[in-house]
Amino acid sequence: MARRAASDDSLKENNSRVQGEAMSGVANGPVKREKRRVVPQAEDGHLAGPTALNGFNGVHDDGEDSNGEVDQEDEDEGGTPKGRKRVRVNTNGDGVPADFDEENEGDEDVKVRVKTRTFERDQDGYVPGSIVRVQLKNFVTYDWVQFRPGPFLNMVLGPNGTGKSSIACALCIGLNFPLAMGTETGHIEIELKSKPGRQNLIIRRNLSASSKANSFMINGQKATGKEVDLRMAELNVGVTNLCSFLPQDKVAEFARMSPQELLRETQRAAGDANLTSWHETLIGAGKELAQVTEMLTSDRDSLKTMEERNANLEREVERFKERQKLQHRLELLSLILPFMEYVEAKELYTATKEVQRKCHEKVRRLKERNKPAHALLAELAKQHTDYGRKRDKAKDASKAKFQEMKRKWAENERLEEEMTSLVDALDDLKKKEKRRISEIARLENENKMLQAKIDNPPETENMDMLTDLLVPKVNEKNAELQYRQKLHIEESSKWKSQVDSGLKGLRDLDDVSARKLQHLAGIDRDCADTIRWLRENRHRFKLEIIEPAIISLTIPDKSFMNAVEACFNFHQLKTFVAQCPEDYKTLNNLIVDTTEALGRKGRINTWFRPNSEHTLVGPPLSPEEMRQLNFDGYAIDYVQCPDGLLWYLKKELNMHRTAIALNGDRVNVGHAMGAVSRIGPNGEGGGANFIAGRTIHSVTRSRYGRRLPQNSTRDLKNARNLVAQAIDPQVKQKLERQVAEARRKLKDLEGEESKIAKEEQDIGAEGRAIATRQEEIKVRKKRVSDTLKSIESWRLKIAGNQQKLANHRAVNSAEEERADLKKRLLDCGKRRAKLARTYINLVRGAINDQTEATRVGLDYLQIGANKTALQNMVNEHDEAYQKAEAEYEKANRAFQVAKADSKEKLEISKVKLASCSDEVKEQFKEMEEGGTARDKTADEVQAEMETVEAQLAMNLVTNAGVIEQYERRKIEIGNLSQTIEQREKKLEKIERSIKSARDNWEPALERLVASIGEKFSAAFDHSICRWDAHSHRFSGVSCAGEVRITRHDDFEKWAIDILVKFRDSEKLQLLTGQRQSGGERALTTILYLMSLTEEARAPFALVDEINQVSITIVFSVSRWFNRRFRVWIPNTNGRFTTNSST
Template identity: 50%
Template sequence: MARRAVTVESDDSQKENSGPRTSERVKMERSAKTSAKRETLQTHEADNDRNGDELSSNEEDEAQDEEDEDEQGTGSPKGQKRARLNVDGDGMPIKDETKGTGRAHELPRDDDGYIPGSIVRVQLYNFVTYDYVEFSPGPYLNMILGPNGTGKSSIACALCIGLNFPTALLGRASDLNSFVKLGADKGYVEIELKGKKGHGNLTIRRNLSANSKSSTFTLNGQSASGKEVNSRIAELNIQVGNLCSFLPQDKVAEFARMSPQELLRETQRAAGDANLTAWHDTLISSGKEAATLKEIALLELIIPVREYSEALKRYQDAKVEQRRLHAEVQRLKERNAPAHELLAKLKKQYNKLNAAREDKKKSAKAKFGAMKKKYDECDTLETEVQNYLNALDNLKREEKEIAKKISELERRIKNLDDEIANPPEMEDLDVLNSELRILAQAQREITHRQSELQDRQRAHANEVGKWKAAINEAQQGYIFLHESIARLNDVNHQKLQQLARWDRDCADTIEWLRQNQHKFRKPIMEPAIISVTVPDKAYATAVEACFGGTQMKTFVAQCEEDYDLLNHLVNDTDKAIGRRVRVPTWFRPYSETGLAPPPLSSDEMAAMHFDGYAIDFVECPQEMKWYLTKELNLHRTAIALDSKKVPVAQAMELVSRLGPRGEGGGATFIAGMTQNRVTRSRYGKRLPQNSTYDIKPARNFGQSSVDKDAMKRFDAQIATAQQNLSKLEEQVKGLTEEEARIRTEFNAKKAKYDEFMERKKAVQKTQEKLQRMEINRASAQKQLEMERNKPSVKDRRADLNRKTLINCQKRAKLARDYNDLARAVIAEQAEATRIGLQYLQIGANAKALEKLVKQHDEEFQTTYEEYTKVNEIFQAAKTESKEKLDISRAKLDAADPEISARFREMENNHEMDEMTIEGIRLELETQEAELSMNLNTNAGVIEQFERRKAEIESLSRTIEGRERRMAKIEKSIKAAQDNWEPALEKLIARIGAKFSAAFDRIGCAGEIRISRHEDFDKWAIDILVKFRDSEKLQLLTGQRQSGGERSLTTIMYLMSLTEEARAPFSLVDEINQGMDARAERLVHNELVEVTCQSDSRQYFLITPKLLPSLRYEERMKILCVNNGEWLPEERNLGNMMDMIDTFVQRQSRSNASA
């Protein structure tokens, strides 16, 4: 029976299968649509007619230029998986697969009995409880036995993790590094899978690290990625992630808690036709798509009707508010008119008085300007008169000063005449010049000698500079030497400071020991980090690699008494440094025969290109070498800086040689930056093993040490520098004495020359003084004549009196003019004051009235602005309501009858009353996002005159496209269902028959049913069981049945599924927990029966217990797991067949002896 995967919206939808297909129904019912749609819109049209009358008011204009918006198709989200559709939105045709009859396809079995994908071998290293194990399962039933805690479930974990399935499937630790054995750094899981017939096996190794949550893979020994591993696993159809194929211990209860829907999907994946899951997915996706298309059509019909209803409501509300505000605006305008008229009259009077006031102010300002001009002129004349009076006063003083000045000039001339007539005595200048010429000649000779002396001084100075430079160089070398020695001697101090930063206890102990060595019989050797140096820094890294962190800090005692005392004072008590510390100490009695000999002779060292042993490259106290050889084997550690020259394999063979008494067999050598530790196994053939480690650059031995050759060179340089310094000091002393003699002679000659020059300067100074006196006498005579020839004081006094009289006459006239202007200004100022007072009064009246008018106008303006806004809203609502009405009519005319019926039902039930446009649009977007293709709609801006017509055409095309799409979807659903449902029914029938028969054999009842539903994703498998005669069949759940009952049901279902399974192997872990002995025995026998047939697949059963006398088949393989501290190294000792043979032989011997 075909079922449609759609949600039932009403009783009408259930009748669709009995009528014609969707496309035919659309044609048949076109004529019946109009009456129903008109009936639906009858109320809306009546409302719109009333609105049309109201909207024809002269106060509003209809807006006709609003743009249309076409429907936009929305694609499905990228994250969704959809059935493939072609460009028309039709489902792609599904191939008519052969319907499954009988059991699943049988995989080809190789000669060894394994089928492709079976597990041939498992190897574990440092995995959970295992150090190392390797075993080979059989191709049929594998029973893994062992006590609790031995690691049986670890094998299930290994299969899951080794095949790159997530750890969440195990229900245990989620991090990969949690599966590495405690105490180990790394581990791995290696699984060998059977390949296809004629091809080699596939070996997968997954390497794990305890320090990282990541891992690496290899495929047949080649590095590979997790994706490559998954691809190869998928090719073999291995289903570790399916609880029907792989049921770990911690997931047994989860199987019963699986929902029936999950159980169906997992069963389809594990058994039956390989296309079951694909068919089911097609039905689910196509069914959802069909329901989504109907829901979209209904939502697209509801939206315009709801939009029109809301638009109509907005229009009616806006109209009421617009009418109210219009009336209010008119009332306020009429109320404010008289006040505006009075205000205009007052403003006119105010402006007229302001003009008259300004005229008076300008006239008064002009007169004030004339008055200021007269005042300034009068002030200027007054200043001139004062100047005249001052000049008259100055004439009296000037007359006295002139007489006094004439008298002084006459006295000065007389004095100068006396001095000129009686000049002082002075030497003859010619005689002095003659003497000076003689002295000049002597001075030139002295200068010549001085020049020669300076040349000699410069030559000596250059020589002295050379010797001084040599002295300075010797002194710098001397200083550098001592600084270098200080730095070299300070290395130990630097080491101690560095040690204190990372081990304060050890550093404090060293400092205490240096102050208290007297307390011990023999000196205690400081740790190697202080007392050991590597002169050649090229070997510092290799030598330091021989030391461990503790060995670097170990204090070495030379006798047992000192060893005990040191531990007592430092480690056991706080007597040494004030606190108890933990520092390593060491003592061994010295014995020349207690050391193992070096592994290589000198010739062998040279042949292997080793530079020497580590002990050859260190400097330390002799007492320290016993520790370095006995404890660290530095005399047995060969070092080569160039790793390329060392044949590692040959060196490994040489150093691992055994002595005559079996001693030796291992040593360490360093090649370049790699340390090789060669050992021999203590068991079996004792084969040599080589462990390599990368060494890090030296941190402690990399510092500089004292260079003794450098110290000798510095001593020689100091001695040479001191000899040169003595010679230079003697030469400098002689040059200095000669320089002093020359300078003394030069100074004497220069002093005598300076004396003659002073006498000549004295004669010249006297002559210059007489010349200045002649010049001064002529100047005084000229000034005296000028004073005697100045104008008469009496004439100047008469001229000043005349000018003063004229000035006073002018000032009198200006005073009369100023008085006339002042009287005129007073009259105009009085008139201006009167006009100003009147101006202020009218201005105050106008201002008060303007404030009142403004208050009224503000109320009017606010109301008017509100009216303007409401009117715009009203006009927009009017236009919008008309457009929404047209759109809703078009939508209803184009709607499918089924959608129209659903719409009318919702309208009659008032289901749309509470729906909002935003909510409907959101729901529509959600539904459209579920479709995998966009609807073909026009997305441009359409011309206004074609808007309504284009919209109707677009809606029609959309509806027709969806109807075609619905038809294709229904065809796709039928094709998939015709394949899937029969195949599923046959599979469940076969599984159910085996399941019921198995339950019958144990005296219980069980049944498996298919639970059908309108939605294909809700189809399910119900497992019903009955364990008591008094109860009915009940659905298996995670809570209803007991743990043993759930385990029994689970294993019965898995066994029923085994013959139909497609996976190459299956696993169940401790499924028999909680079962009684009877049920466990029956389950075991059933399992052996099902899994040991010739065509059975590989099966793993993990259990910690077994009942006696269970059924055994030759195809079974028993894997026993045990652990403990004393397991033998030989792997054959755990072989069951060998153990049985040994037991039989012992029994035979016992019987024979008896």
Template identity: 25%
Template sequence: MHKRQKTEKFRPGFIVSVRVTNFTTYSNAEFQLSPTLNMIIGPNGTGKSTLVAAICLGLGGKIELIRRKTLKSMIKTGCSESTIEITLKNAEDANPEYLVIERTFTATESNWLVNNRVSDERTVRNVCRKLNIQLDNLCHFLPQERVAEFATLTPEKLLLQTERTLGTGHLISLHEDLIRLDSERETVKSELENNSSKLERLNVERQDLEAEAQKFEDYQKKSREIELHKMLLPYAQLQDLKERQKELKRQRDEAKKKLQNFNLTTQPLEKQIRQTDEQRRDIHEQLDKLKHRHSSLTTQYKQQTAQVREATDKITELKASVESLANKSERRKQEAEKLKQERQELEVKLRSVPEVDEEALKDAKKNRDDAFRELNEQKSKTQQLEDTMEPKVSRIRNLQADLKRYEAKLTSTDKLSVLEARGRPYNELRENALKGHLLLRENPQFQSRYFEAPIVSCEVTEKAYAPFIEKVIDNNTLLAITVPDQESYDEVSRLVFSKYNVPMRLALDEPGRLPVPRERLHEYGFDGYLSDYINGPPVVLNMLKVISKLHMIPVRKNPMSDEQFQKLITPNATGQIPFMKFVVADDFVSVSRSRYGSRQFFYSTEKVRNASFFVTGGLSREARLDIKEKIASVSQEYQQCRDEVKQLRQTADKNRLIYESVSKKLSAARVKVEELQSVRSNRAKLVAYISAKADRIKKMEHDAQKDYTEKVRQTEQRINDMFHTRATKSAEAAQTLSQLTMLSIDMDCKNFKILQEKNRITTLKKLIHSLDDYKKTLVEEYEELKRKYDEIKKSDAARKVRQQSENYTENDRTVLSSLAESYLSENNLSEAFIQDRIHFLEDERSVMATADQSAIATLGQRLQEIKQLEQRIPHLEEEKHKLDKQIDDKRAKWEPELSSIVLKISSAFQSKFTAVASDGQVELVKAERFKDYKLQILVKFRENTDLKVLDNHSQSGGERVVSTIFFIMSLQGLTEAPFRVVDEINQGMDPKNEKMAHKYLVQTACENDASQYFLVTPKLLTGLYYHPEMAVHCIYTGPFIESSDKSFLDFRQHTEVK
């Protein structure tokens, strides 16, 4: 068997073979691997890194580890799927001895087999974890795509990656536990400190609240006493009513007795009056019956007399009709003659009215219509001229306003124009700021609510310092509107933000103190602070100090010596520097401090460009030229518009004369038409009148020829009948009148008897009336006393007391009962006394010190918080003590072992690294927090330099590669990594270093069988060191390689190293 296939040297986790199908550039490839060093060489592009990619993907590694995005990119072009098969040595005493992991994948899915059994990616990763295969650890797996990433690892991450690869991984577990416990301890410690501070503050606050609560309690007691007396008022009122009721009952009973005695003396007279009144009512009833009979006869008599008059009137009417029929023919003849005479008069009048010539009327109408049409045409022309002239006149007014505005701008000191573009590139922030300022100026009610942007409201006193100030203040703040308080911010933002996105600043804080007094600035070589060279509204200046720190940044407009500059960035005895930012000449210097290690100061500089906003006061020269050009343009357009309007007005005047002439012509035509129409209308009316008269004449002549003799005889017969009817009705009326006369006599007798009874009653009443005054007095007195008594008796005071008492608590009723009894025993339970007592108590309360009612509630809350804190703090202290003990225990296990291993790594690294460089060390940097522990690789490639931390800034690419490979080799023997992969790490090395690194790598891999190594390189120098136990895999593929057949040379049979 080939010695690279001797399986007894393979340790758990070693890769025995790798086979791929349709993978990247390979259709089919198989790697039989050595348990020591496997060196894969071949020209660029032949697929050396394919082995590395196959190991990563075949063992469940993420595709991102080889810097690819999709599995599809790993499938050979033209194929739909690819297969990777990796054979691993299984764990000791495990069955089977070898694990064959096979992954077949397409662009979208993967299928896994482990020893020909269906599996999944999670199972494969669990196998790798048990064998300590760490594909995501750069110390174990360093593909070509991640070589540069190793040098960019932070010292903190390098330590974690190294711990993962050391031993069984227990150091990383301890470290992660320490980081977690340390974080928990910091949280507990912070909470403990906060709670202790809060408890101390609450105890002080409790004392103040207790005093405030006592004041409030005294005040409340007095208020309670007043409240109880007010609640007692209904009881006092009820007591007053009881006393009053008792007195009124006695007075009422006395008045009632007097009234009863008086009534006994006047009863006989009243009885006689009642009897007389009954007799009077009987006579009244008899009289009413007579009146009813008299009324009925009166109605009957009126009807009878009316019938007599009706018969008389009818006789008269019939007699007139007879007379009219006898004269009717003669009257019709007379009326016919009169109508003939009227018709003749109308015919004479008709002959005097001339006939209208219809052609003349038609011509007159045509002349009128033509004149009207011509007038409308002239009116349309005039309107067109006015429509043409109106926009030009409006434009003239606008141009006049523009001229005034531009001329005012030339003399204005308003700096708002600096926000206008004028040749600058479009800037949305500046445009919005300009529109926002204009919007606020259009709303003067906001004038006291805001201050305009610093570039508008502020002035730089010395223009030489303007660039420095603009450099320090950010653009948003330069263009920001400043408001003095939150209310102003809300109102202004509500207006501005609804239309434009304008920055706003609200700076209520006080600016920090000066880092160095002004009088000492010259000691550091500065002219002053930036805030010394800008003037403006105090609110705006305060905002600039708070936000941009103008009062804390010194400035020097001339260059500074190196000695002065070094003094500024060199810490003093307390480890501080005077200024973290300052301006010198055209440089803006920012000083920062490292957060790690020795916390050194470092600085960066930025060039200061020319000022754009603070260089001019008011308008710039360019702005003035721009405005003058606009004035010239507007003036030219203004004059042109005036000339055009003048010409249009002349044309309008001509049209107006034509319009007046046509209007007169139309008026004359209308008069002519109206005259002709009036004549034609009058003649038509006369013709109609004559025709109507002729019709009436014919009718009258026809009526005059009729005979009325028979009709006269019939009418005279009706007259005789009516005479007979009148005589009958007259006899009936006389009989009814006789009956009425007898009834009237009887009614007069009854009225006389009634009058007698009334006189008798009146006499009796006068007799009683003489006693009425005294009786009235007695009745009034009794009624008044009875009313007052009933009022008290029916008073709802008792009901109110009961209703109010129902709302009282049992304690309130007990206290009120006791209080009422005490006053009642002293005979003081009255409304007046209780009211006086309430006024007295209110006067006492008014002189008492008031207190906040919320003090008691706040005190209760504070006592509850104190109780909770007193319970919580011991628990936190105990929890911190437990965490301290856990951290100390784990630290005792972790830190000594880690320090010892780092010393071994550093010793191994230094012993090998000094062959290619001046010096090298690996250093464990301890910190207060476990998350801040670092592992630093310190290298020195030249004798006259100091050791520097390996990073991607301080060393060249070749130096970083050499340092990386020697660091990885120094881990040999300290880790239990089954294999390590290094892909093209020798890129950028010089030949000497490459040969030296290669030699140490070969010796490390072949003389120690703890790990299997894979070294991928595109070149092979002459004179390299080889070891009998290493294997060299030559990769040679390409489009000119023939397909495999029997004569195909198997390079694997010739790769054994003698």
């Protein structure tokens, strides 16, 4: 057998790998080529029944034909016999398709089936489908090899890299596995045993490195992948069952199978061929039974509820009908009541009308009898009224005279006061004249004195000359010096600013935050300007506005830089985070909506959400799960930022749910995907992102169908925005040159500054001297100014006095004023005399008016007395009249009330009659015609109405649609009863189907598990489980194993439990992927697979790699199971030796 040096894949194999093949060929090593001897296979007799662990045929996956073209039917079936029904094995060991035996499936009388035979062996010991020969060319590690496995157990032992797993790959993988390096073509040729008397089946698959095109050949003839699949199905060969085919990477998976999966895989591999179909029938029928039972229970409950409701409705219907009768009676009574009230009101109206008319007639007669006396009384009343008006008129005239006399008296008193004041004025006239002459003399003397001062003023200097003494030369020098100082200060400030800006630029180059801001300004000017503005205007906000993550977020551990930045998109890196809604509105208003902040409208990203961390979905993995899956931590754990930004990172970016693993090779992506896609108890979760190495995984769940998890990946890019920007050397040199040049200019300016200071001192001294002279001149100017002001005030005083003199001289002389006062005094005397004459006339008129008023008053009193006497006499005669009139008023009021009441009740009756139904109107008409409508009074009708209303109150209100609902539900009850009857029949049919399938499946499964369990327990009884590494032998501790069925009401949860123990101190424990060690799981796997060999339906089985500890045990058990096996072991000289055991 020729083979290449061990490849990298081969070196990964364990030292304890075991395979069952016998090999021959030539190996090609990296240093030298060496040949290995092949020992011919012994022709020993064998026990009946196929063996496990002797290889498997690999079939193609994509179904390409011999010309490299894809067969459409093969594509649909996936290139494997998965979609095809398994062949069953009859009692003769012949393979028969499952469909051919379905007619016998429903035989309920067959309680115990004949034990199924596995396969019929030929004279050479092989069963149909066994691998007789395998040939490989340029496949994986082999240049060329051909070997013939024995008909029983075959084991290949050897160190890593000897090509044991390559043989297993050749038997199972087909098309898409790699060729050996440096070769263009290769092939896999497998020879399978056919039925006795037929030619063996030789399948050859040609492989090419240059393309995926390949071809199949069967017995030297070209064939398609589908034809190969059909031949494999006939021989019952398959790779999907771990009980028949257990490659290297599936050994651990077998132990991790759940007991339910183990039962299904065991059924597919061994026992009655119908076990799986029976089980699937039971599962499907069980689910259908549960559904039908649930629906039937629900329908029965619904039927019971509807029947109960209709039973209740029957009572409701009776009550409804009774209520309708009461309502009809009430409606009729409500029409009779206003009718009877109107009848009674009309009778009362007729009676009161008659009484009113009689009283009216009596009043009329009495009134006619007293009419003459009443006429005289009316005449006296008229006269009494006329004299009353005359008396009042005379009184008014007298009062007017007295008022006029009062006014004249007041006017006389006023004139008297005026005459007194005129007499007093005549007495004061002489004194006033003396005062006027004295004031004129004083003013004339004062004017002469002031004019003398003006004519002889004090000596004064020339003001113009004093002003010219203020020489402005010093001011000109000072202005020139100040201008030079200003230029010097501006120049000095300019260069100092250059130095400061350069030094600040150099400091900013050393400041990471400043470099980030400078870098951001080149990318997004608005964002950078907003950050600078915010730093200077923090007082305008209630809370701090968090700067974007590109500035405010740091990553202490730089190894996580790429992973953390991958959680952001560029817009999220530039987002400003507000911590309250007011600040959010203010920021958008100042930056985005107006030009107040930046001088222009900016475009920035802003974000605010109320902080409610209890609403966040928690991390998808617990800390323990993170450690088990080899994740380093969540993205949120590796950043430092303000607290306000943490809420944004969790809410918007889910960084608390993004797991990171720097070493992606240590992460099992499948397990991680399953963990992060779990759905929580409240429906939360279902997906998240995680980063493994240089790959970003986004796990989501489909929104439809089974909502399976989906994983999309993308490469992790290097961080560009969160890393600190490098210092630009050109920028640094430019800033350093700027600082040096500015400092040189400042040094030059220092010399010029001393010159300016010296000139400033000289000019200051000269200015101080001139200032002293200016103070003296100011004092002299003030003296001149004060003198001029005094002269001006004297002139104004003289002008005022002249005006006062003119006023005094313009006053009239005393004689003229005295004559005027006497004239006014005489005029007042005349007016008082006239008033006296008028007053006398008024007194006389008042006396006459008062006399007339007294006379008229006496006449008024006399007529009044006469009227009173006549009134008393008339009253005596009118007493009977008044009594009759009172009776009339009373009768008239009763008549009017009865009249209004009858009209109102008539209208009420009409309205009520119009609102009644036709049926009530007709019944009322019949009662009216028959006279029964008036059998009861209104009070009796009212009492009956109250009785009916009370009965209605006790009769609960029923929906008007109750009859319709009752009839509709009655129809629904009938339909639902038919549905229940149909489902009960269906339920009986399903139960019969379940009973039939279970009667066949359960005994067959029990026989199969009993057979497997018997051999499995016996195998443990004959094996030793603990390996002593020092003595290189097994210790004396016995193992124990048991296989049993776990039953459940749900047939899908039936299971096969494998219970094992490997220590004296422990009890039998369930085999799991975690409880037992790897060697214990491998041993248990081998023993279980060997225990089901006699019941197996596959012509061969394969297990790739069992550990070294289990090899001797397998030898021991194989002797007990089969009595025959062959072991191939490579010698130290590179050749294989064989060892056969019986």
